[in-house]
Amino acid sequence: MSELAVEKSVYDADAVRAQFPILHREVHGKPLVYLDNAASTQKPQVVIDALDDYYSRLNANVHRGVHRLSQEATDAYEYGRKAVGRLLGVDDDRQIVFTRGTTEAINLVAMSWGMANLGEGDEIVLSGMEHHSNIVPWQLVAQAKGAVIKVLPIGDDGAIVPGAAEDIIGPRTKLLGITHVSNALGTINPVRELADLAHAQGAVVLVDGAQAAPHVAIDVDALGADFYAISGHKIYAPTGIGALYGKAELLEAMPPWQGGGEMIRSVSFEKTTYAPIPAKFEAGTPHIAGAVGLGAAIDWLLDLGLDAVAAHEDALLAYATEQLLALPGVRIIGTAPHKAGVASFVVDGAHPHDIGTFLDMAGVAIRTGHHCAQPVMTHFGIPATARASFAAYNTRSDVDALIKALGRVIEVFAR
Numbered sequence: 001m002s003e004l005a006v007e008k009s010v011y012d013a014d015a016v017r018a019q020f021p022i023l024h025r026e027v028h029g030k031p032l033v034y035l036d037n038a039a040s041t042q043k044p045q046v047v048i049d050a051l052d053d054y055y056s057r058l059n060a061n062v063h064r065g066v067h068r069l070s071q072e073a074t075d076a077y078e079y080g081r082k083a084v085g086r087l088l089g090v091d092d093d094r095q096i097v098f099t100r101g102t103t104e105a106i107n108l109v110a111m112s113w114g115m116a117n118l119g120e121g122d123e124i125v126l127s128g129m130e131h132h133s134n135i136v137p138w139q140l141v142a143q144a145k146g147a148v149i150k151v152l153p154i155g156d157d158g159a160i161v162p163g164a165a166e167d168i169i170g171p172r173t174k175l176l177g178i179t180h181v182s183n184a185l186g187t188i189n190p191v192r193e194l195a196d197l198a199h200a201q202g203a204v205v206l207v208d209g210a211q212a213a214p215h216v217a218i219d220v221d222a223l224g225a226d227f228y229a230i231s232g233h234k235i236y237a238p239t240g241i242g243a244l245y246g247k248a249e250l251l252e253a254m255p256p257w258q259g260g261g262e263m264i265r266s267v268s269f270e271k272t273t274y275a276p277i278p279a280k281f282e283a284g285t286p287h288i289a290g291a292v293g294l295g296a297a298i299d300w301l302l303d304l305g306l307d308a309v310a311a312h313e314d315a316l317l318a319y320a321t322e323q324l325l326a327l328p329g330v331r332i333i334g335t336a337p338h339k340a341g342v343a344s345f346v347v348d349g350a351h352p353h354d355i356g357t358f359l360d361m362a363g364v365a366i367r368t369g370h371h372c373a374q375p376v377m378t379h380f381g382i383p384a385t386a387r388a389s390f391a392a393y394n395t396r397s398d399v400d401a402l403i404k405a406l407g408r409v410i411e412v413f414a415r
Protein backbone atom coordinates (compact mmCIF):
# COMPACT_ATOMS: atom_id res chain seq x y z
CA MET A 1 0.00 0.00 0.00
CA SER A 2 1.28 3.49 -0.79
CA GLU A 3 2.38 5.93 1.92
CA LEU A 4 -0.57 8.14 1.03
CA ALA A 5 -3.07 5.34 1.61
CA VAL A 6 -1.53 4.59 5.01
CA GLU A 7 -1.68 8.25 6.04
CA LYS A 8 -5.28 8.55 4.89
CA SER A 9 -6.35 5.80 7.27
CA VAL A 10 -8.17 7.16 10.32
CA TYR A 11 -7.01 4.24 12.44
CA ASP A 12 -5.04 5.58 15.41
CA ALA A 13 -2.46 2.91 16.18
CA ASP A 14 -0.72 5.14 18.76
CA ALA A 15 -3.95 5.37 20.75
CA VAL A 16 -4.33 1.59 20.55
CA ARG A 17 -0.72 1.11 21.62
CA ALA A 18 -1.20 3.37 24.65
CA GLN A 19 -3.66 0.82 26.05
CA PHE A 20 -0.96 -1.88 26.37
CA PRO A 21 1.18 -1.37 29.50
CA ILE A 22 3.88 -3.84 28.45
CA LEU A 23 4.62 -1.87 25.28
CA HIS A 24 5.99 0.93 27.46
CA ARG A 25 8.82 -1.18 28.87
CA GLU A 26 12.39 -1.35 27.67
CA VAL A 27 14.44 -4.37 26.62
CA HIS A 28 18.26 -4.17 26.83
CA GLY A 29 17.83 -0.45 27.49
CA LYS A 30 15.87 0.06 24.23
CA PRO A 31 12.14 0.68 23.81
CA LEU A 32 10.40 -2.65 23.19
CA VAL A 33 9.33 -3.22 19.59
CA TYR A 34 7.08 -6.26 19.76
CA LEU A 35 6.72 -8.09 16.44
CA ASP A 36 6.07 -11.63 17.69
CA ASN A 37 2.30 -11.39 17.60
CA ALA A 38 1.68 -14.58 15.66
CA ALA A 39 3.16 -16.44 18.65
CA SER A 40 1.17 -14.46 21.22
CA THR A 41 -0.26 -10.96 21.46
CA GLN A 42 0.11 -8.53 24.35
CA LYS A 43 -2.88 -7.69 26.56
CA PRO A 44 -4.70 -4.33 26.75
CA GLN A 45 -5.45 -2.75 30.12
CA VAL A 46 -9.16 -3.67 29.82
CA VAL A 47 -8.26 -7.37 29.74
CA ILE A 48 -5.84 -7.03 32.66
CA ASP A 49 -8.58 -5.14 34.55
CA ALA A 50 -11.16 -7.84 33.76
CA LEU A 51 -8.87 -10.49 35.29
CA ASP A 52 -8.20 -8.29 38.31
CA ASP A 53 -11.93 -7.64 38.74
CA TYR A 54 -12.76 -11.32 38.40
CA TYR A 55 -10.33 -12.35 41.13
CA SER A 56 -11.08 -9.30 43.31
CA ARG A 57 -14.88 -9.50 43.20
CA LEU A 58 -16.28 -12.63 41.56
CA ASN A 59 -14.01 -15.63 42.07
CA ALA A 60 -15.92 -18.88 42.69
CA ASN A 61 -16.49 -22.15 40.89
CA VAL A 62 -19.09 -22.01 38.12
CA HIS A 63 -22.35 -23.85 37.41
CA ARG A 64 -22.66 -25.83 40.62
CA GLY A 65 -23.19 -23.15 43.25
CA VAL A 66 -26.42 -21.61 44.48
CA HIS A 67 -24.53 -18.84 46.23
CA ARG A 68 -24.20 -15.37 44.81
CA LEU A 69 -20.51 -15.46 43.88
CA SER A 70 -20.92 -18.72 41.99
CA GLN A 71 -23.82 -17.28 40.04
CA GLU A 72 -21.92 -14.11 39.19
CA ALA A 73 -18.82 -16.11 38.20
CA THR A 74 -21.04 -18.30 35.99
CA ASP A 75 -22.56 -15.23 34.32
CA ALA A 76 -19.10 -13.80 33.66
CA TYR A 77 -17.88 -17.14 32.28
CA GLU A 78 -20.92 -17.56 30.04
CA TYR A 79 -20.53 -13.96 28.85
CA GLY A 80 -17.16 -15.08 27.46
CA ARG A 81 -18.89 -17.84 25.51
CA LYS A 82 -21.35 -15.37 24.00
CA ALA A 83 -18.44 -13.12 23.05
CA VAL A 84 -16.77 -15.99 21.16
CA GLY A 85 -20.10 -16.52 19.39
CA ARG A 86 -20.11 -12.86 18.35
CA LEU A 87 -16.55 -13.13 17.06
CA LEU A 88 -17.33 -16.18 14.94
CA GLY A 89 -20.82 -15.18 13.79
CA VAL A 90 -22.52 -17.90 15.87
CA ASP A 91 -25.90 -17.18 17.53
CA ASP A 92 -26.44 -20.50 19.29
CA ASP A 93 -23.71 -20.50 21.92
CA ARG A 94 -24.26 -24.21 22.72
CA GLN A 95 -22.01 -24.58 19.70
CA ILE A 96 -19.05 -22.92 21.47
CA VAL A 97 -16.91 -25.23 23.62
CA PHE A 98 -14.18 -23.70 25.76
CA THR A 99 -10.79 -25.36 25.38
CA ARG A 100 -7.22 -24.50 26.37
CA GLY A 101 -6.65 -23.20 22.86
CA THR A 102 -6.52 -24.24 19.23
CA THR A 103 -4.37 -27.30 19.95
CA GLU A 104 -6.84 -28.70 22.44
CA ALA A 105 -9.80 -27.83 20.18
CA ILE A 106 -8.30 -29.82 17.30
CA ASN A 107 -7.39 -32.71 19.60
CA LEU A 108 -10.99 -32.73 20.84
CA VAL A 109 -12.31 -33.13 17.29
CA ALA A 110 -9.68 -35.73 16.39
CA MET A 111 -10.17 -37.83 19.53
CA SER A 112 -13.96 -37.57 19.66
CA TRP A 113 -15.27 -37.11 16.11
CA GLY A 114 -12.24 -38.73 14.47
CA MET A 115 -12.14 -41.85 16.66
CA ALA A 116 -15.90 -42.33 16.20
CA ASN A 117 -16.13 -41.64 12.48
CA LEU A 118 -12.88 -42.62 10.77
CA GLY A 119 -12.09 -46.16 9.63
CA GLU A 120 -9.73 -48.21 7.51
CA GLY A 121 -8.77 -46.42 4.30
CA ASP A 122 -10.74 -43.24 5.07
CA GLU A 123 -8.90 -40.12 4.01
CA ILE A 124 -8.02 -37.08 6.05
CA VAL A 125 -6.98 -34.19 3.79
CA LEU A 126 -4.66 -31.53 5.27
CA SER A 127 -2.66 -28.79 3.59
CA GLY A 128 1.13 -28.65 3.37
CA MET A 129 1.17 -25.47 5.46
CA GLU A 130 -0.57 -26.82 8.58
CA HIS A 131 0.74 -26.10 12.06
CA HIS A 132 1.86 -29.28 13.84
CA SER A 133 -1.29 -29.01 15.96
CA ASN A 134 -3.38 -29.71 12.85
CA ILE A 135 -1.15 -32.61 11.75
CA VAL A 136 -0.17 -34.66 14.77
CA PRO A 137 -3.67 -35.23 16.26
CA TRP A 138 -4.77 -36.57 12.85
CA GLN A 139 -1.73 -38.84 12.67
CA LEU A 140 -2.68 -40.27 16.06
CA VAL A 141 -6.22 -41.01 14.86
CA ALA A 142 -5.01 -42.29 11.49
CA GLN A 143 -2.64 -44.72 13.21
CA ALA A 144 -5.36 -45.96 15.53
CA LYS A 145 -8.02 -46.33 12.84
CA GLY A 146 -6.09 -47.19 9.69
CA ALA A 147 -7.07 -43.90 8.04
CA VAL A 148 -4.80 -42.22 5.50
CA ILE A 149 -3.53 -38.63 5.46
CA LYS A 150 -3.40 -36.83 2.11
CA VAL A 151 -1.72 -33.48 1.66
CA LEU A 152 -2.72 -30.49 -0.47
CA PRO A 153 0.66 -29.36 -1.82
CA ILE A 154 1.88 -25.77 -1.61
CA GLY A 155 3.67 -23.92 -4.37
CA ASP A 156 6.69 -21.66 -4.18
CA ASP A 157 4.52 -18.67 -3.29
CA GLY A 158 3.25 -20.53 -0.23
CA ALA A 159 -0.31 -20.92 -1.54
CA ILE A 160 -2.04 -24.25 -2.17
CA VAL A 161 -1.24 -25.35 -5.73
CA PRO A 162 -4.23 -24.40 -7.90
CA GLY A 163 -6.27 -27.43 -8.97
CA ALA A 164 -4.65 -29.76 -6.41
CA ALA A 165 -7.68 -29.84 -4.15
CA GLU A 166 -9.93 -31.01 -7.00
CA ASP A 167 -7.60 -33.99 -7.51
CA ILE A 168 -7.00 -34.87 -3.88
CA ILE A 169 -10.41 -34.35 -2.24
CA GLY A 170 -12.47 -37.37 -3.32
CA PRO A 171 -15.07 -39.92 -2.32
CA ARG A 172 -12.85 -41.39 0.43
CA THR A 173 -12.29 -37.97 2.03
CA LYS A 174 -13.94 -37.88 5.44
CA LEU A 175 -12.29 -34.79 6.87
CA LEU A 176 -10.66 -31.67 5.49
CA GLY A 177 -8.42 -29.90 8.03
CA ILE A 178 -7.27 -26.53 6.80
CA THR A 179 -5.67 -23.50 8.37
CA HIS A 180 -7.52 -20.27 7.62
CA VAL A 181 -4.28 -18.25 7.82
CA SER A 182 -0.80 -19.83 7.89
CA ASN A 183 1.36 -18.82 10.85
CA ALA A 184 4.60 -19.56 8.98
CA LEU A 185 3.74 -17.88 5.67
CA GLY A 186 0.80 -15.55 6.29
CA THR A 187 -1.17 -17.14 3.43
CA ILE A 188 -4.96 -16.73 3.65
CA ASN A 189 -6.50 -19.93 2.30
CA PRO A 190 -9.64 -20.04 0.12
CA VAL A 191 -11.51 -21.87 2.86
CA ARG A 192 -14.98 -21.60 1.32
CA GLU A 193 -13.84 -23.02 -2.02
CA LEU A 194 -12.08 -25.93 -0.32
CA ALA A 195 -15.00 -26.51 2.05
CA ASP A 196 -17.41 -26.70 -0.92
CA LEU A 197 -15.22 -29.39 -2.53
CA ALA A 198 -15.09 -31.34 0.74
CA HIS A 199 -18.82 -31.01 1.42
CA ALA A 200 -19.60 -32.22 -2.11
CA GLN A 201 -17.90 -35.50 -1.06
CA GLY A 202 -19.81 -35.61 2.23
CA ALA A 203 -16.70 -34.72 4.27
CA VAL A 204 -16.54 -32.63 7.43
CA VAL A 205 -14.47 -29.42 7.46
CA LEU A 206 -12.30 -28.31 10.37
CA VAL A 207 -10.72 -24.87 10.13
CA ASP A 208 -7.72 -23.87 12.25
CA GLY A 209 -8.50 -20.23 13.00
CA ALA A 210 -5.59 -19.54 15.38
CA GLN A 211 -4.02 -16.96 13.07
CA ALA A 212 -7.19 -15.72 11.38
CA ALA A 213 -9.14 -14.67 14.46
CA PRO A 214 -6.91 -11.67 15.24
CA HIS A 215 -6.80 -10.43 11.64
CA VAL A 216 -9.89 -11.40 9.66
CA ALA A 217 -13.64 -10.94 10.28
CA ILE A 218 -15.04 -14.48 10.62
CA ASP A 219 -18.42 -15.98 9.82
CA VAL A 220 -18.25 -19.74 10.22
CA ASP A 221 -21.31 -20.37 8.03
CA ALA A 222 -20.05 -18.17 5.21
CA LEU A 223 -16.72 -20.04 5.40
CA GLY A 224 -18.41 -23.44 5.33
CA ALA A 225 -16.68 -24.51 8.56
CA ASP A 226 -18.18 -27.41 10.51
CA PHE A 227 -15.54 -26.89 13.21
CA TYR A 228 -13.50 -23.72 13.83
CA ALA A 229 -10.71 -23.55 16.44
CA ILE A 230 -9.25 -20.43 18.07
CA SER A 231 -6.73 -19.49 20.79
CA GLY A 232 -7.42 -16.62 23.20
CA HIS A 233 -3.81 -15.60 23.65
CA LYS A 234 -3.50 -14.67 19.97
CA ILE A 235 -6.46 -12.28 20.23
CA TYR A 236 -5.32 -10.15 23.16
CA ALA A 237 -6.77 -12.54 25.79
CA PRO A 238 -5.01 -14.68 28.43
CA THR A 239 -3.17 -17.91 27.72
CA GLY A 240 -4.82 -21.22 28.58
CA ILE A 241 -8.21 -20.37 27.06
CA GLY A 242 -9.56 -20.85 23.56
CA ALA A 243 -12.61 -22.26 21.90
CA LEU A 244 -13.99 -24.74 19.44
CA TYR A 245 -17.03 -23.92 17.36
CA GLY A 246 -18.82 -27.06 16.22
CA LYS A 247 -22.13 -27.49 14.40
CA ALA A 248 -24.72 -28.55 16.99
CA GLU A 249 -25.69 -31.75 15.19
CA LEU A 250 -22.04 -32.85 15.00
CA LEU A 251 -21.27 -32.00 18.64
CA GLU A 252 -24.46 -33.69 19.79
CA ALA A 253 -23.58 -36.92 17.98
CA MET A 254 -19.97 -36.97 19.21
CA PRO A 255 -18.88 -38.97 22.27
CA PRO A 256 -17.23 -37.11 25.16
CA TRP A 257 -13.43 -37.19 25.08
CA GLN A 258 -12.67 -36.40 28.72
CA GLY A 259 -14.74 -37.59 31.66
CA GLY A 260 -15.27 -35.96 35.03
CA GLY A 261 -17.36 -33.36 36.78
CA GLU A 262 -19.47 -30.83 34.85
CA MET A 263 -19.87 -33.07 31.78
CA ILE A 264 -22.42 -35.52 33.21
CA ARG A 265 -26.18 -35.62 33.67
CA SER A 266 -26.16 -38.58 36.07
CA VAL A 267 -23.50 -41.02 37.26
CA SER A 268 -23.79 -44.48 38.72
CA PHE A 269 -21.32 -47.34 38.62
CA GLU A 270 -23.63 -49.07 36.18
CA LYS A 271 -24.30 -46.22 33.77
CA THR A 272 -23.42 -42.59 33.23
CA THR A 273 -25.37 -40.17 31.06
CA TYR A 274 -23.87 -37.00 29.71
CA ALA A 275 -24.75 -33.33 29.93
CA PRO A 276 -26.00 -31.55 26.81
CA ILE A 277 -23.52 -29.62 24.67
CA PRO A 278 -21.32 -27.71 25.30
CA ALA A 279 -20.95 -29.01 28.93
CA LYS A 280 -20.44 -32.56 27.57
CA PHE A 281 -17.01 -31.41 26.35
CA GLU A 282 -16.02 -29.30 29.36
CA ALA A 283 -15.02 -31.81 32.03
CA GLY A 284 -13.68 -30.39 35.29
CA THR A 285 -13.35 -26.85 36.59
CA PRO A 286 -12.68 -24.66 33.56
CA HIS A 287 -10.34 -21.69 33.18
CA ILE A 288 -13.01 -19.29 34.42
CA ALA A 289 -10.79 -16.22 34.63
CA GLY A 290 -9.48 -17.01 31.15
CA ALA A 291 -13.01 -17.07 29.72
CA VAL A 292 -13.73 -13.75 31.44
CA GLY A 293 -10.54 -12.27 29.97
CA LEU A 294 -11.42 -13.69 26.56
CA GLY A 295 -14.83 -12.00 26.71
CA ALA A 296 -13.19 -8.67 27.54
CA ALA A 297 -10.60 -9.09 24.77
CA ILE A 298 -13.23 -9.90 22.14
CA ASP A 299 -15.37 -6.92 23.18
CA TRP A 300 -12.26 -4.75 22.90
CA LEU A 301 -11.32 -6.12 19.47
CA LEU A 302 -14.83 -5.89 18.05
CA ASP A 303 -15.15 -2.32 19.37
CA LEU A 304 -11.95 -1.44 17.57
CA GLY A 305 -13.45 -3.04 14.45
CA LEU A 306 -11.90 -6.07 12.78
CA ASP A 307 -12.10 -4.47 9.34
CA ALA A 308 -10.21 -1.40 10.56
CA VAL A 309 -7.62 -3.59 12.30
CA ALA A 310 -7.24 -5.74 9.19
CA ALA A 311 -6.75 -2.69 6.94
CA HIS A 312 -4.15 -1.29 9.34
CA GLU A 313 -2.25 -4.58 9.52
CA ASP A 314 -2.42 -5.05 5.74
CA ALA A 315 -0.87 -1.62 5.28
CA LEU A 316 1.89 -2.44 7.77
CA LEU A 317 2.57 -5.78 6.10
CA ALA A 318 2.81 -4.12 2.69
CA TYR A 319 5.15 -1.46 4.09
CA ALA A 320 7.31 -4.05 5.89
CA THR A 321 7.48 -6.26 2.78
CA GLU A 322 8.60 -3.33 0.62
CA GLN A 323 11.24 -2.28 3.18
CA LEU A 324 12.53 -5.83 3.70
CA LEU A 325 12.93 -6.39 -0.03
CA ALA A 326 14.94 -3.18 -0.28
CA LEU A 327 17.61 -4.71 2.00
CA PRO A 328 20.41 -6.72 0.34
CA GLY A 329 20.11 -10.51 0.52
CA VAL A 330 16.61 -10.65 2.01
CA ARG A 331 14.11 -13.16 0.61
CA ILE A 332 10.48 -13.29 1.73
CA ILE A 333 9.14 -16.80 2.34
CA GLY A 334 5.44 -16.73 1.54
CA THR A 335 4.41 -14.42 -1.27
CA ALA A 336 0.83 -15.57 -1.85
CA PRO A 337 -1.52 -12.89 -3.21
CA HIS A 338 -3.71 -13.02 -0.07
CA LYS A 339 -1.79 -12.71 3.17
CA ALA A 340 -2.42 -11.55 6.71
CA GLY A 341 -0.15 -10.30 9.44
CA VAL A 342 3.06 -12.24 8.78
CA ALA A 343 6.37 -11.42 7.07
CA SER A 344 8.62 -14.51 7.13
CA PHE A 345 12.07 -14.03 5.65
CA VAL A 346 15.59 -15.36 5.31
CA VAL A 347 18.80 -13.40 4.83
CA ASP A 348 21.73 -14.66 2.73
CA GLY A 349 24.60 -15.77 4.96
CA ALA A 350 22.82 -15.17 8.29
CA HIS A 351 21.08 -17.88 10.30
CA PRO A 352 17.61 -16.83 11.45
CA HIS A 353 18.53 -17.51 15.09
CA ASP A 354 21.49 -15.11 14.85
CA ILE A 355 19.20 -12.51 13.28
CA GLY A 356 16.73 -12.94 16.15
CA THR A 357 19.46 -12.58 18.77
CA PHE A 358 20.90 -9.44 17.16
CA LEU A 359 17.44 -7.88 16.84
CA ASP A 360 16.68 -8.67 20.48
CA MET A 361 19.72 -6.62 21.51
CA ALA A 362 18.08 -3.71 19.66
CA GLY A 363 14.83 -4.25 21.59
CA VAL A 364 13.09 -5.80 18.56
CA ALA A 365 11.23 -9.06 19.33
CA ILE A 366 10.66 -11.35 16.36
CA ARG A 367 10.39 -15.14 16.18
CA THR A 368 12.89 -17.42 14.52
CA GLY A 369 12.59 -21.14 13.88
CA HIS A 370 10.32 -23.56 12.07
CA HIS A 371 7.18 -22.03 13.62
CA CYS A 372 5.77 -25.51 14.35
CA ALA A 373 5.36 -25.99 10.61
CA GLN A 374 8.31 -28.19 9.69
CA PRO A 375 6.73 -29.42 6.42
CA VAL A 376 6.72 -25.78 5.24
CA MET A 377 10.45 -25.48 5.96
CA THR A 378 11.07 -28.77 4.16
CA HIS A 379 9.13 -27.50 1.15
CA PHE A 380 11.29 -24.38 0.93
CA GLY A 381 14.51 -26.31 1.71
CA ILE A 382 15.37 -24.13 4.72
CA PRO A 383 15.75 -24.98 8.41
CA ALA A 384 14.00 -21.89 9.71
CA THR A 385 12.84 -18.36 8.96
CA ALA A 386 12.84 -15.07 10.81
CA ARG A 387 9.26 -13.90 11.23
CA ALA A 388 7.89 -10.45 12.00
CA SER A 389 4.17 -10.51 12.71
CA PHE A 390 1.83 -7.61 13.25
CA ALA A 391 -0.98 -6.70 15.62
CA ALA A 392 -3.44 -3.87 16.12
CA TYR A 393 -0.91 -1.83 18.16
CA ASN A 394 2.04 -1.96 15.76
CA THR A 395 3.07 1.17 13.90
CA ARG A 396 5.26 2.16 10.99
CA SER A 397 7.89 3.15 13.57
CA ASP A 398 8.00 -0.50 14.68
CA VAL A 399 8.69 -1.53 11.09
CA ASP A 400 11.33 1.21 10.79
CA ALA A 401 13.04 -0.08 13.97
CA LEU A 402 13.03 -3.63 12.56
CA ILE A 403 14.50 -2.51 9.25
CA LYS A 404 17.15 -0.33 10.87
CA ALA A 405 18.30 -3.14 13.21
CA LEU A 406 18.18 -5.69 10.39
CA GLY A 407 20.27 -3.39 8.19
CA ARG A 408 22.99 -3.45 10.90
CA VAL A 409 22.76 -7.26 11.15
CA ILE A 410 23.24 -7.55 7.39
CA GLU A 411 26.27 -5.23 7.53
CA VAL A 412 27.84 -7.43 10.24
CA PHE A 413 27.21 -10.66 8.32
CA ALA A 414 28.35 -9.16 5.01
CA ARG A 415 31.73 -8.20 6.51
Ligand code: PMP
Pocket residue numbers: 038039100101102103104131133134179181182183208210211231372
Ligand atom coordinates in the same frame (compact mmCIF):
# COMPACT_ATOMS: atom_id res chain seq x y z
N1 PMP B 1 -2.47 -23.24 14.47
C1 PMP B 1 -1.81 -22.17 14.07
C2 PMP B 1 -1.92 -21.70 12.66
C3 PMP B 1 -1.01 -21.47 14.99
O1 PMP B 1 -0.34 -20.39 14.61
C4 PMP B 1 -0.93 -21.94 16.33
C5 PMP B 1 -0.05 -21.25 17.34
N2 PMP B 1 1.23 -20.93 16.88
C6 PMP B 1 -1.65 -23.07 16.67
C7 PMP B 1 -2.42 -23.70 15.73
C8 PMP B 1 -1.63 -23.63 18.06
O2 PMP B 1 -2.20 -22.72 18.95
P1 PMP B 1 -2.08 -22.93 20.52
O3 PMP B 1 -0.63 -23.17 20.81
O4 PMP B 1 -2.57 -21.64 21.09
O5 PMP B 1 -2.95 -24.08 20.87
